[in-house]
Amino acid sequence: MDPSAREKIEEIIRLRKKAHSFYSKNSKVYEAFSEMERRAYSDGALPKKSKELIAIGISLATNCESCMEWHIKQAIDCGAVTDEIIEAIGVGIEMSGGPGTVAARFAMNILEFYGNLS
Amino acid sequence: MDPSAREKIEEIIRLRKKAHSFYSKNSKVYEAFSEMERRAYSDGALPKKSKELIAIGISLATNCESCMEWHIKQAIDCGAVTDEIIEAIGVGIEMSGGPGTVAARFAMNILEFYGNLS
Amino acid sequence: MDPSAREKIEEIIRLRKKAHSFYSKNSKVYEAFSEMERRAYSDGALPKKSKELIAIGISLATNCESCMEWHIKQAIDCGAVTDEIIEAIGVGIEMSGGPGTVAARFAMNILEFYGNLS
Amino acid sequence: MDPSAREKIEEIIRLRKKAHSFYSKNSKVYEAFSEMERRAYSDGALPKKSKELIAIGISLATNCESCMEWHIKQAIDCGAVTDEIIEAIGVGIEMSGGPGTVAARFAMNILEFYGNLS
Amino acid sequence: MDPSAREKIEEIIRLRKKAHSFYSKNSKVYEAFSEMERRAYSDGALPKKSKELIAIGISLATNCESCMEWHIKQAIDCGAVTDEIIEAIGVGIEMSGGPGTVAARFAMNILEFYGNLS
Amino acid sequence: MDPSAREKIEEIIRLRKKAHSFYSKNSKVYEAFSEMERRAYSDGALPKKSKELIAIGISLATNCESCMEWHIKQAIDCGAVTDEIIEAIGVGIEMSGGPGTVAARFAMNILEFYGNLS
Numbered sequence: 001m002d003p004s005a006r007e008k009i010e011e012i013i014r015l016r017k018k019a020h021s022f023y024s025k026n027s028k029v030y031e032a033f034s035e036m037e038r039r040a041y042s043d044g045a046l047p048k049k050s051k052e053l054i055a056i057g058i059s060l061a062t063n064c065e066s067c068m069e070w071h072i073k074q075a076i077d078c079g080a081v082t083d084e085i086i087e088a089i090g091v092g093i094e095m096s097g098g099p100g101t102v103a104a105r106f107a108m109n110i111l112e113f114y115g116n117l118s
Numbered sequence: 119m120d121p122s123a124r125e126k127i128e129e130i131i132r133l134r135k136k137a138h139s140f141y142s143k144n145s146k147v148y149e150a151f152s153e154m155e156r157r158a159y160s161d162g163a164l165p166k167k168s169k170e171l172i173a174i175g176i177s178l179a180t181n182c183e184s185c186m187e188w189h190i191k192q193a194i195d196c197g198a199v200t201d202e203i204i205e206a207i208g209v210g211i212e213m214s215g216g217p218g219t220v221a222a223r224f225a226m227n228i229l230e231f232y233g234n235l236s
Numbered sequence: 237m238d239p240s241a242r243e244k245i246e247e248i249i250r251l252r253k254k255a256h257s258f259y260s261k262n263s264k265v266y267e268a269f270s271e272m273e274r275r276a277y278s279d280g281a282l283p284k285k286s287k288e289l290i291a292i293g294i295s296l297a298t299n300c301e302s303c304m305e306w307h308i309k310q311a312i313d314c315g316a317v318t319d320e321i322i323e324a325i326g327v328g329i330e331m332s333g334g335p336g337t338v339a340a341r342f343a344m345n346i347l348e349f350y351g352n353l354s
Numbered sequence: 355m356d357p358s359a360r361e362k363i364e365e366i367i368r369l370r371k372k373a374h375s376f377y378s379k380n381s382k383v384y385e386a387f388s389e390m391e392r393r394a395y396s397d398g399a400l401p402k403k404s405k406e407l408i409a410i411g412i413s414l415a416t417n418c419e420s421c422m423e424w425h426i427k428q429a430i431d432c433g434a435v436t437d438e439i440i441e442a443i444g445v446g447i448e449m450s451g452g453p454g455t456v457a458a459r460f461a462m463n464i465l466e467f468y469g470n471l472s
Numbered sequence: 473m474d475p476s477a478r479e480k481i482e483e484i485i486r487l488r489k490k491a492h493s494f495y496s497k498n499s500k501v502y503e504a505f506s507e508m509e510r511r512a513y514s515d516g517a518l519p520k521k522s523k524e525l526i527a528i529g530i531s532l533a534t535n536c537e538s539c540m541e542w543h544i545k546q547a548i549d550c551g552a553v554t555d556e557i558i559e560a561i562g563v564g565i566e567m568s569g570g571p572g573t574v575a576a577r578f579a580m581n582i583l584e585f586y587g588n589l590s
Numbered sequence: 591m592d593p594s595a596r597e598k599i600e601e602i603i604r605l606r607k608k609a610h611s612f613y614s615k616n617s618k619v620y621e622a623f624s625e626m627e628r629r630a631y632s633d634g635a636l637p638k639k640s641k642e643l644i645a646i647g648i649s650l651a652t653n654c655e656s657c658m659e660w661h662i663k664q665a666i667d668c669g670a671v672t673d674e675i676i677e678a679i680g681v682g683i684e685m686s687g688g689p690g691t692v693a694a695r696f697a698m699n700i701l702e703f704y705g706n707l708s
């Protein structure tokens with residue numbers, strides 16, 4: 001895959017870890033956010049996989065690249081296959097038009113990064 | 119339920135029908151949009167129900183009230199139960215914070231409108 | 237046309253006037269904004285009509301109802317015909333997907349309010 | 355003040371209470387959100403008043419009407435005077451342009467509702 | 473021009489092509505989107521040039537960098553001159569404030585990239 | 591600190607200067623925007639420092655990286671300490687959820703860039 005695309009994804013992952021550690025120590029708001037996040041994505045009435053697919057759609061429509069990276073990885077770990085993720089991306093495109101197709105390009109890079117494009 | 123909430127939802131439904139008819143006749147862009155919409159929410163690798171739940175999450179996070187009305191109704195018609203919809207709303211809140219909780223209030227009104235709150 | 241749609245548009249117009257008067261007296265930021273607005277929509281390299289059509293597209297894509305009311309009225313006053321405005325709305329839909337089609341419904345009401353739908 | 359503006363604000367307040375009660379019982383995500391909210395607006399390195407003014411600016415720039423109602427009321431309760439709130443609104447306008455001036459109109463209604471416009 | 477700005481634009485172009493090919497094969501939603509896009513920007517009641525200028529304004533106000541690159545290039549190909557594009561950018565700034573001026577910087581880089589800054 | 595993070599911030603600063611000079615000469619809209627900006631952040635009923643903290647919150651919630659860089663630097667120059675800035679970031683997170691925590695990572699890099707992380 002494109003080296004600069006790979007590098008960008010690796011930077012997102014590195015920065016997320018560093019900042020998570022920083023804000024966990026220094027922000028009580030962030031700490032409560034983390035608890036909210038844990039609850040939002042736990043198995044419940046909906047399985048975690050469904051929730052991660054919802055988050056992929058939202059990330060697409062709001063163009064949050066780091067969110068796409070995180071939730072696509074989580075969805076893959078929950079057993080989501082490439083076609084399912086592409087259809088979640090499709091819902092995101094329907095809900096955001098042209099800018100959604102731009103975000104979908106980064107999502108494609110993430111799928112490639114995690115070996116989910118043949 | 120609150121009469122003004124009921125009236126607001128009924129107006130959304132009425133206006134959607136009128137505008138759908140108007141733009142279907144007068145905008146070729148809208149016509150292509152409608153085709154995109156049909157494809158985005160058909161059963162595929164993901165069932166329609168999952169796609170509607172994704173759209174609920176996006177509607178929440180982007181505060182599209184008419185979208186919430188439509189996709190919550192579609193999800194109900196696909197068999198989604200109240201707890202599943204509330205968890206999709208929860209993902210939307212995690213992805214949008216305080217403004218998401220405001221959108222969630224309108225979603226609650228929709229659940230009540232369709233008789234899904236006991 | 238629908239009485240509640242008419243009433244909503246009339247309220248937007250009334251509130252705009254009242255708030256314009258209030259902030260013009262009480263906010264130096266608003267005063268500078270007004271100057272920026274005058275410059276943005278004056279005839280220049282592009283005619284005012286083209287600029288109003290751009291603003292219609294932005295209002296659609298960002299779902300600013302009052303902006304739609306204002307800029308559609310301005311475009312009509314500059315000689316824009318209904319088909320031109322519908323195509324500007326079409327660009328807005330392409331750039332925002334489903335939520336753009338929701339905003340387009342309000343735009344249709346405005347066209348009707350100003351007598352531009354036969 | 356305009357009766358329909360007053361009614362809209364009263365509906366926002368009524369719906370917030372009802373939904374807060376509903377989601378507190380039915381959504382663990384919402385419960386964690388509420389904890390995050392409490393922490394975000396407590397006195398700390400910054401006084402609560404400063405934090406409410408920040409939230410007013412964000413509400414303006416993202417056009418969250420219920421957020422404006424809530425945070426303007428909180429700011430008033432913390433001792434913020436009208437001129438301070440108008441300047442927070444001014445920052446919001448600088449950060450969002452025309453749509454921010456539309457949101458500012460609703461903020462003006464809230465100031466009037468709480469008796470802060472002479 | 474700044475080498476990293478040039479590189480960023482070249483990456484946008486490369487990734488757009490790759491992703492267009494990928495999603496055209498793998499997503500029926502994307503295929504319908506492409507049809508909608510074709511219709512949105514064809515000559516009609518408004519010439520293509522006017523539609524591209526509308527899209528530039530939307531791209532500015534929503535900070536879609538790839539959209540700016542695409543629509544500025546299209547506008548240039550339709551005969552838009554630099555002053556016209558700068559005025560479309562001006563409408564975008566009026567509709568989005570400070571963040572719009574940030575997006576305008578990238579738009580300036582695109583104008584330079586295509587040789588439209590003397 | 592991470593060299594690519596440092597480089598990104600330096601590019602933002604460089605591009606802002608270049609574009610400010612370009613648009614000041616070529617856009618009357620931008621010129622009026624600059625005047626609005628000056629007024630929005632001057633000492634008034636609220637001190638400049640409070641206004642910069644409001645802008646930090648908005649930048650966070652709308653993910654404007656260049657805005658974060660600018661307003662965090664301005665806040666530091668007005669005497670804001672790291673804990674105050676982190677609490678302003680906390681308000682931004684409360685108002686935008688997950689995507690706000692992503693923006694907060696870039697804000698952390700800015701604090702580090704200006705030597706405000708020990």
